[in-house]
Amino acid sequence: MTVPPSIIAPSILAADFARLAEEVRAVEGAADWLHVDVMDNHFVPNLTIGLPVVQSLRAATELPFDVHLMITDPRRWAPGYADAGAHNVTFHAEACDDPVSLAKDLRAAGAKAGLAIDRDTPIEPYLELLPSFDTLLIMTIKAGFGGQRFIPGLLDKVRAARRHVDAGHLELRIEVDGGIAADTIEQAAAAGADAFVAGTAVYGAEDPAEAVRRLRGLAERATAGA
Ligand code: DX5
Ligand code: ZN
Numbered sequence: 001m002t003v004p005p006s007i008i009a010p011s012i013l014a015a016d017f018a019r020l021a022e023e024v025r026a027v028e029g030a031a032d033w034l035h036v037d038v039m040d041n042h043f044v045p046n047l048t049i050g051l052p053v054v055q056s057l058r059a060a061t062e063l064p065f066d067v068h069l070m071i072t073d074p075r076r077w078a079p080g081y082a083d084a085g086a087h088n089v090t091f092h093a094e095a096c097d098d099p100v101s102l103a104k105d106l107r108a109a110g111a112k113a114g115l116a117i118d119r120d121t122p123i124e125p126y127l128e129l130l131p132s133f134d135t136l137l138i139m140t141i142k143a144g145f146g147g148q149r150f151i152p153g154l155l156d157k158v159r160a161a162r163r164h165v166d167a168g169h170l171e172l173r174i175e176v177d178g179g180i181a182a183d184t185i186e187q188a189a190a191a192g193a194d195a196f197v198a199g200t201a202v203y204g205a206e207d208p209a210e211a212v213r214r215l216r217g218l219a220e221r222a223t224a225g226a
Contacts (some may be wrong), residue, residue: 092115175196
């Protein structure tokens with residue numbers, strides 16, 4: 001297994017939305033990416049933030065934004081997040097009938113392109129699309145809410161993706177999202193994930209930066225032992 005250094009991406013979904021800039025600064029210097037969950041109350045029942053908040057937040061931090069769009073019609077909205085300076089824009093496979101074409105548009109707009117696979121979606125039909133993407137986000141819960149319990153069985157998709165990525169020498173981050181915490185990150189890393197979203201485990205902690213460092217240590221230990 002060839003795995004690059006781990007990316008830890010705190011999810012601001014678990015932060016205090018009234019103090020977003022402050023909450024983001026609390027993980028600067030410790031985190032690699034800031035995970036921004038955009039939910040539209042259609043693709044998922046929940047509703048969070050959209051482009052205006054992302055634009056304002058972009059000016060408040062140097063951290064690269066990892067935007068996770070849980071929205072219908074990503075074709076219409078995703079490029080706006082690339083234009084707003086997102087480092088990576090991930091949209092859901094279930095919401096898009098031509099993922100490769102949207103990935104091209106995102107790359108043309110200067111962002112990395114990410115494909116997300118929800119809990120009930122098999123990975124196999126998407127493996128051949130991966131050369132068009134920079135990130136593959138595999139949900140380890142059902143998308144929509146933070147604070148849910150990690151589903152270990154979904155790591156089979158991570159293993160399948162890791163085999164495919166290594167066999168094809170693809171440059172692709174395999175990201176896991178949902179229930180990632182000190183007691184689950186090692187199994188996700190051992191399965192082949194190299195980017196880890198953590199909401200509750202970071203912003204629910206007394207010291208968010210320390211929580212990020214701890215998660216990174218655990219992920220790297222698990223990978224070193226793989
Ligand atoms: C849920 C979001 C996640 C969420 C994870 O659909 O995509 O990014 O913030 O939260 P935790 O880490 O609390 O499971
Ligand atoms: Zn997310």
